[in-house]
Structure formats: C-alpha cells, structure tokens
Amino acid sequence: MPSYADSNGDGYGDFKGITSKLDYLQDLGIKGIWLTPFLKSPKVDNGYDVADYYEIDPTYGNKADFDIFLKEAHKRDIKVIMDMVLNHTSTDCKWFQEAKKSKDNPYRDYYIWKDKPNNWESFFGGTAWEFDETTNQYFYHKFDKKMADLNWSNPKVVDEAQKVLRFWLDAGVDGFRLDVINFLTTDGITKDNPMKDENQIHLYDIDQSGVKEAMKTIKSTVNAYENRFIVGEIGSDKIEVLKQYQSEELLDVVFNFNFGSIPIFSSERIFNELQSMEKNMSNYPTLFFGSHDMPRMIDRLADGNPEKATALATLIFTAKGVPFVYYGEEIGMQNILAESLEEMMDIQGKTHYQLALSKGKTPEQALLEGNKNNRDKSRSPMQWNDNNFAGFSIEKSWIKVGQDYKINNVEDLKKDKKSIFYNYKELIALRNKEKVLQYGKYDRLGHKDNQILYTRSFEGESITVIVNFGDSVKIKLPKKAKILLGNKELKTNSFIIYKK
Structure with a gap:
C-alpha cells in the first residue's frame, strides 16, 4: 500500500494513487488486489501494528477515498482483499491504553499480563515480554514491544474481532489475508519452550490447541457474506502443519513458504514443492515467489535475469494453484539495500542491527546483520517515473529489461515489446482464457534435466507446460x-505451453 502510487507527493502511496492505476492493473489482466495494512497505525511494522480497526490511516486517505477505490475496482471486475491483523494491536490502540491503566480495567484481559514471564521469544529476536511500570506486570508481544498480543481466550476479544470483520465486509471488501493467524494465543501462557543447540523450539507459543476453533469462528463470520475469500499466513515450514488449516470450515487457502520463499534457485526443489502440495493440499495451493517479507524474486531466484524470472512466472500462472504476483514483479523490479541505519525502515532489520551491536559487533558488522534480515529489499516504490518516493531513491532499485541494459520507469518498459511486462501480460491473459489453467487437475507432473513439465486437464481439454x-x-x-x-x-530459461 505505501509503495504503490502516490497521488499527493507526500512520499507515500494512497487510495487515490492506486485508483489512478486501476486501468494499468486491468490492462495487465489481474483479477484481484491484496492490500497490505491501511488502518490507522504508528507504522512501527509497516502498518501491521493497528491502532484503530475502524479508521483508515490518513497517510492513505479517508473512507471516501477507499469507497471510491473499491467501487472503481469492482467496476473493472477486480476483487479486493485486505490484510487483517488479529494476533496483536499497536500499544497505541485504545484497548491497550485502557488495559495498562490498572489490573481491574475492563480492557485488561484483552491482552496477556504476567508477574513473571516465561522464556518465550519475540519473532524479531529477544524476549517476548515487556515490563510496564504502571501496574508492575509484563505484557506479551510475539513481535515488537509496541505490538501487544491479544488474548484470544477472552470471549470479548473474539466478539471484537467479529465486529471488525463485519464492518469491512459490510464496506464491500471481498475477503481477508489473515496475518500470522496460527500465532493466536488461544490457550494462554503455558510452559517454557524447549531449547535445542541454543535455539528455541516454538512448541507452546504457536499452533495452540484453540487456534482452529478461533479460525472456525472467523470463517463462519466471513461465510455469512456471499462469495468471500480468506487466505491465511501460517507461520510454519511444515506441510503437515499447513494442510491442517486449509478446509471449508477453516481457511480457503494458505501461503506455503516452502515454495514461495525458496532462498536459492533449484528446479528440483521447486518441483519437489509442487509435488508435495499436490500430494498434501486438499484444496488449491498458493503459487508465489515474492512478497513484502522477502527479497525480490528476480534477484533471489533469477540472478537478475528477466528471461529466468519470466520462466519462473510461467510456473505461477500455469501450475495448479492460486497465483499471487507481488507488485513490481511484472516489470522486473530488483532489490534495494540500506547503506546506513538511517536508511533502514523495517523494524526487523533495525532490531537485528541493535542485537548485533549488543553482542559486540561493529556498526559495519551490525549493518550487514541488519540487511540480512531487512525486509525493505522488496519495499521500494513502484517505478512509475523517475521521482524519489517515501525516502527511497529510485536509483537504488532498477528494472532489468534484458541482459545488457536497464531502465527505471514503467512507461519506458511498456514501449519495449520484448520486455518482461509483455510476457507477464501474455501469461495472465492465457490463464484467464483457458479454464484448464484455472481448474485443471494434473495428469502428469515431472522433472528431468532441469525441466519442470506437467499436463493439466479439465472438461476434456488438456494443456502441457514445459519450463x-x-x-x-x-x-x-x-x-x-x-x-x-x-x-x-x-x-x-524459456518455456512452451501447448494444447492437444
């Protein structure tokens, strides 16, 4: 959301900006938009720290701007799902501000408080507990200390979550992407997590036994509205865990990061993950190679090669599953890198920088550690033009059109009919046209000589793809x-798609 299109020159994307780009998205052929957080937030973690679930952050506009955007998207037959963060709130949230006032405050049990913390760790590093001097107790935060976890064992929290979901469903959104949804603390604080080789095993603080009942409540609330969609972010790298959460009464689809966040290219590894999803997932898997939490696909997996990036995109649009394209992938946008702490905006990168300093690392070594964990790599602005945007210099992020030259804006790219943009457009158009690529089952799924090949069939037709x-x-x-x-x-790094 903050990096897509800026309508007023303040350095941040907004609803008026994205509305102005709907024709571009329609021309590209996309059928749905997933909006990262846009609710009121101090933005400690890119808006995933919500301060008010009912108010749009003024950085992005107002409710009228949102309503116009949604209406215009729907007019173009584009669905819109929004990020919904139900695991935690900002400590600026009214609920938390009330909760910290006293131990008998009506909002106190919206969060998790203890006189003595256990050993659970923050996802960002360090302890997951923060001491509050007002009542001399610790509160639990799975992420940053300014992001307090909600207490899902409290029925009032469940009621509040349902009210929030209904508010945005009534507003017209087509569904939700549920952030770290298996992290919900539904069973309270239990035992210390075990340790292995100085690393904590997250045995008790994730996938608690009550999480599925919470998901059923969320799904039934959403199912009261017709034709809505839920995708869940499940914090696990085990397909056995992921598949438990994908069903008619839980989540429609879940992100499989075993496939999507492969760190180094391997055709065999990609094939094995396709095979694993076919074997284990009862519904459609998700297909993606990029997100706001990982380095750009073209750098991470394609060595900066647009032809290889296009070949990878072919898998996403033709294999069995629901494809997700992270903004800028269709024009080959590459990583950015922070050259100082001041340029680092991501809380995860900043936290690892500070942890490195606390362990005696030099500032130079700390910067390396920070950049290793810094999610800003993929969060540079969409390159519509040559202007600086949201503190990023456009020169730090490039669009690589071919092996020998680069450009740095979308309009120049669209003039090049051999560009990655045109390949994406053709692939998306083909998927939208051919029902086999939307609904077909695998008749064959194989791998040989660094080729991934499959045949899919539906209603008497079949299509074969070789990448x-x-x-x-x-x-x-x-x-x-x-x-x-x-x-x-x-x-x-090429492909063929043919029909018998």
Whole structure:
C-alpha cells in the first residue's frame, strides 16, 4: 500500500494513487488486489501494528477515498482483499491504553499480563515480554514491544474481532489475508519452550490447541457474506502443519513458504514443492515467489535475469494453484539495500542491527546483520517515473529489461515489446482464457534435466507446460498440437505451453 502510487507527493502511496492505476492493473489482466495494512497505525511494522480497526490511516486517505477505490475496482471486475491483523494491536490502540491503566480495567484481559514471564521469544529476536511500570506486570508481544498480543481466550476479544470483520465486509471488501493467524494465543501462557543447540523450539507459543476453533469462528463470520475469500499466513515450514488449516470450515487457502520463499534457485526443489502440495493440499495451493517479507524474486531466484524470472512466472500462472504476483514483479523490479541505519525502515532489520551491536559487533558488522534480515529489499516504490518516493531513491532499485541494459520507469518498459511486462501480460491473459489453467487437475507432473513439465486437464481439454532451466533443447510435439505460448526450440530459461 505505501509503495504503490502516490497521488499527493507526500512520499507515500494512497487510495487515490492506486485508483489512478486501476486501468494499468486491468490492462495487465489481474483479477484481484491484496492490500497490505491501511488502518490507522504508528507504522512501527509497516502498518501491521493497528491502532484503530475502524479508521483508515490518513497517510492513505479517508473512507471516501477507499469507497471510491473499491467501487472503481469492482467496476473493472477486480476483487479486493485486505490484510487483517488479529494476533496483536499497536500499544497505541485504545484497548491497550485502557488495559495498562490498572489490573481491574475492563480492557485488561484483552491482552496477556504476567508477574513473571516465561522464556518465550519475540519473532524479531529477544524476549517476548515487556515490563510496564504502571501496574508492575509484563505484557506479551510475539513481535515488537509496541505490538501487544491479544488474548484470544477472552470471549470479548473474539466478539471484537467479529465486529471488525463485519464492518469491512459490510464496506464491500471481498475477503481477508489473515496475518500470522496460527500465532493466536488461544490457550494462554503455558510452559517454557524447549531449547535445542541454543535455539528455541516454538512448541507452546504457536499452533495452540484453540487456534482452529478461533479460525472456525472467523470463517463462519466471513461465510455469512456471499462469495468471500480468506487466505491465511501460517507461520510454519511444515506441510503437515499447513494442510491442517486449509478446509471449508477453516481457511480457503494458505501461503506455503516452502515454495514461495525458496532462498536459492533449484528446479528440483521447486518441483519437489509442487509435488508435495499436490500430494498434501486438499484444496488449491498458493503459487508465489515474492512478497513484502522477502527479497525480490528476480534477484533471489533469477540472478537478475528477466528471461529466468519470466520462466519462473510461467510456473505461477500455469501450475495448479492460486497465483499471487507481488507488485513490481511484472516489470522486473530488483532489490534495494540500506547503506546506513538511517536508511533502514523495517523494524526487523533495525532490531537485528541493535542485537548485533549488543553482542559486540561493529556498526559495519551490525549493518550487514541488519540487511540480512531487512525486509525493505522488496519495499521500494513502484517505478512509475523517475521521482524519489517515501525516502527511497529510485536509483537504488532498477528494472532489468534484458541482459545488457536497464531502465527505471514503467512507461519506458511498456514501449519495449520484448520486455518482461509483455510476457507477464501474455501469461495472465492465457490463464484467464483457458479454464484448464484455472481448474485443471494434473495428469502428469515431472522433472528431468532441469525441466519442470506437467499436463493439466479439465472438461476434456488438456494443456502441457514445459519450463526449461537446463540446456537448450528442441521439443518434439504431438501431432496436431497447438502452441499457445513459447516455442518448441526451447532455450535455457524459456518455456512452451501447448494444447492437444
């Protein structure tokens, strides 16, 4: 949200800005928008620290701006889901400000307080407990100390969450992306987590037994409205855990970071994850290689090569699943890197910088550690033009069009008919046209010689996709095969999609 399109020159994206780009999104062919947090927030963690669930942060506009955006998106047949953070609130939230006043305050049990904390750790590093001098107790925060966890064992918290969901569903949103939803503290604070090799095993503070009942309540609340959609962020790298949360009464789909956040390219690893999702996921899996929490896909997996990035995109748009494209991927945007602490905006990067200093590291070493964990890499502004935006210099983030040259804005890119943008547009148009690519089952799913290949079928039609990351090769097509995209002369980092 803050990095997409700035309408008033204040350095932050806003609803008027994104409304002005809806024609671009429609032209690209996308059918849905996931909005990162836009509710009122001090923005300690990119808006994931909500201070008021019913008020739009003035940085992004007002409710009227949002209503116009939603109406215009729907007019273009584009659905809109919003990030919803129900695990914690900002400590600026009225609920918390009341809760900290006294131990008998009506809002006290909206949060989790203890005289003596256990050993649970913050996701960002360090202890998950912060001492409050007003009542001489500690409150629990799974993330930053300015983000206090809600107490989901309190029925009043559940009621508040349902009211919030209904408010935005009544406003017209088409669903929610639920942030760290399996982190909900539904069973209170239990035992210390065990340790292994000086690392904490999150046995008791995540996936508590009451989480599924909380999800059922959330899903039933959303299901009272027609044609709504829920995607969940599940904090786990185990497919056995992920699949537990995807069902008709829990979540429609869940993000599988085993696939989406692969750190280093490996066609075999990507294939194994596709195979694992086919074997284990009862519903459609999610397909993505980028998000606001990880380095840019083109740098992380494609070595800055647009042809390889396009080949990876082919998997997302043609394999079985629900594809998600992180903004800027369609134009090949690359990482940015903080050159000083002052340039670092992400709380996770800042926290690791400070932790490194506390361990005796030099500022230079601390900056390296901070950048290693800094999520700003992928949060630079969408490159509509050459202007600086939200504190980022556009020169620090590039669009790589081909092997030998770069440009730095969208309009120049759209003039180049060989660009990654045109490839994305063709792939999206093909998926939107062919029902096989939307609903088809796998008849074949294989991997050989750095090629990932699969055939999908639906209602008597079949489409075959071969994505080649290996040596150049010529493919012998079946008789009467019709090439939909690509070429049977498969070069390295290219693809072919054909229909029998």
